[in-house]
Amino acid sequence: MKLLGTIAAMAALCIATVSVPASAQTKTIYIGMNGGPMEKAYTSQVLPDFEKQTGAKVVVVPGTSSDVLAKLIANRDKPQIHVAFLDDGVMARAVSLGICQKLDDSPVLKELYPFARMKDDVGAGVQLGMTGIAYNKKLFAEKSWAPPASWMDFADPKYKxxxxxQSASSSTFGLHGFLAINRLLGGNEQNVEPGFGKWASTVGPNVVEYIPNSAKISEMVQTGEAGLFPLTPTAVADLQDKGIPVAWANPKEGAVLLLVDLCVVTNNPDPQLAQKLAQYLLSAPAQEKAAEAGKQIPTNKLAKMPAAMQQSLGNVDSMTRTAxxxxxxxxxxxxxxxxARWNREIEK
Known part of the structure; x- marks a missing residue:
C-alpha cells in the first residue's frame, strides 16, 4: 500500500510538471488600435475566433493612430506591438520610417478592393471610411432644410x-474637409493656397466653433449648436446608437476616402503569428464580424454587411468609385x- 501511495504521488507530480510548461507556452500577441467602439468591437466579436484557432491571447493596446505610432517609434529596436492599425496618413509616415514589414503573400490580399492594397504590400486597408457631411436631422427638419449635397454647402450663408x-491641424476629419473644399476652390494636395486664401470669405463666416476632435459633436448637436460637420458613416452610426439625431450625406463631388490600414511591425517578437493575425483580420469572416459588432465598413469585397448597414450606406462599390x-x-x-498656418490664420 505504501508503495502504491508513493507511485501515485510520483504520477501526480509528473502530471503537474508536464502541465506547467503547457500553460506557460500560451503566446500573447499585441495589437495597437483606436480605443472606444473599435476596440470594443474587435475584443468582443473579432479577436476571440483568432484566439480559438491559434490558442494565442490577443491584447489590444488602445490609442489614437498618433499614439500608436509614437509607441512604435519609441520601441522600434525592440517593438512590443506585433500588428498596428493606423489611419492612412499616419500609416504613410510609419512606412516611410521602416516600421512596417511586407505582408506575406496570401489569397486574402486578392480579395481586397484594389485601393486597399498598399504599394509593395507593406500594409493593407482593414476598414473603409469615407469622410462626407454629417448633419443635425432635428435642426434641418425644424428649418425645413434639404439634406446637404455639396462640400461647398459649408459656405452657404444660410448655415451661418x-x-x-474639426481642426485640420489635429483631426483627420477636419483635414479631409479642408482639402475637399480646397480642391473645389482650385487647389490640390500640392497647392493649398486657394483653401487658406479663400476660407475667410467662404466657410469661415459660418463656423460657430473649431474643435480639436469629434468628441464634442454629440453635445453640440443636442444643444442645437452643430448643424453640419465633416464625419464618416461609421462615426455617424456610433452617434445614432446613442440616440443623437444625425445623418450622413455623400457630397456630389465625392467623399474623401479614409482607410484604417494594418501592418505587421518590423522586428516584432513573433512575425509568424503576427502575419497570421494580419491575414485573419483582412479575411471576409473577420470583417463581417467587425461590421456586425462595430459597423466597420469592410475592405474585403467578399465580406457582407448587415442589412441595415447596407441600406444606410447604399452601394459601397459605386461610392468608392467617386471618392x-x-x-x-x-x-x-x-x-x-x-x-502652423491653420492655427495662425484660421483658428487665430
Missing part, C-alpha cells in the same frame, strides 16, 4: 453659425507647415 469644423483619394506623400511633406 451652424457649421462645426477622392488623397496624396499622403504630398500631405505629410508639408503637414507641419499647414498645421
Amino acid at each position: 453659425g451652424k457649421v462645426v469644423f 477622392t483619394m488623397l496624396d499622403w506623400s504630398a500631405i505629410n511633406a508639408h503637414r507641419a507647415q499647414w498645421d
Whole structure:
C-alpha cells in the first residue's frame, strides 16, 4: 500500500510538471488600435475566433493612430506591438520610417478592393471610411432644410453659425474637409493656397466653433449648436446608437476616402503569428464580424454587411468609385507647415 501511495504521488507530480510548461507556452500577441467602439468591437466579436484557432491571447493596446505610432517609434529596436492599425496618413509616415514589414503573400490580399492594397504590400486597408457631411436631422427638419449635397454647402450663408469644423491641424476629419473644399476652390494636395486664401470669405463666416476632435459633436448637436460637420458613416452610426439625431450625406463631388490600414511591425517578437493575425483580420469572416459588432465598413469585397448597414450606406462599390483619394506623400511633406498656418490664420 505504501508503495502504491508513493507511485501515485510520483504520477501526480509528473502530471503537474508536464502541465506547467503547457500553460506557460500560451503566446500573447499585441495589437495597437483606436480605443472606444473599435476596440470594443474587435475584443468582443473579432479577436476571440483568432484566439480559438491559434490558442494565442490577443491584447489590444488602445490609442489614437498618433499614439500608436509614437509607441512604435519609441520601441522600434525592440517593438512590443506585433500588428498596428493606423489611419492612412499616419500609416504613410510609419512606412516611410521602416516600421512596417511586407505582408506575406496570401489569397486574402486578392480579395481586397484594389485601393486597399498598399504599394509593395507593406500594409493593407482593414476598414473603409469615407469622410462626407454629417448633419443635425432635428435642426434641418425644424428649418425645413434639404439634406446637404455639396462640400461647398459649408459656405452657404444660410448655415451661418451652424457649421462645426474639426481642426485640420489635429483631426483627420477636419483635414479631409479642408482639402475637399480646397480642391473645389482650385487647389490640390500640392497647392493649398486657394483653401487658406479663400476660407475667410467662404466657410469661415459660418463656423460657430473649431474643435480639436469629434468628441464634442454629440453635445453640440443636442444643444442645437452643430448643424453640419465633416464625419464618416461609421462615426455617424456610433452617434445614432446613442440616440443623437444625425445623418450622413455623400457630397456630389465625392467623399474623401479614409482607410484604417494594418501592418505587421518590423522586428516584432513573433512575425509568424503576427502575419497570421494580419491575414485573419483582412479575411471576409473577420470583417463581417467587425461590421456586425462595430459597423466597420469592410475592405474585403467578399465580406457582407448587415442589412441595415447596407441600406444606410447604399452601394459601397459605386461610392468608392467617386471618392477622392488623397496624396499622403504630398500631405505629410508639408503637414507641419499647414498645421502652423491653420492655427495662425484660421483658428487665430
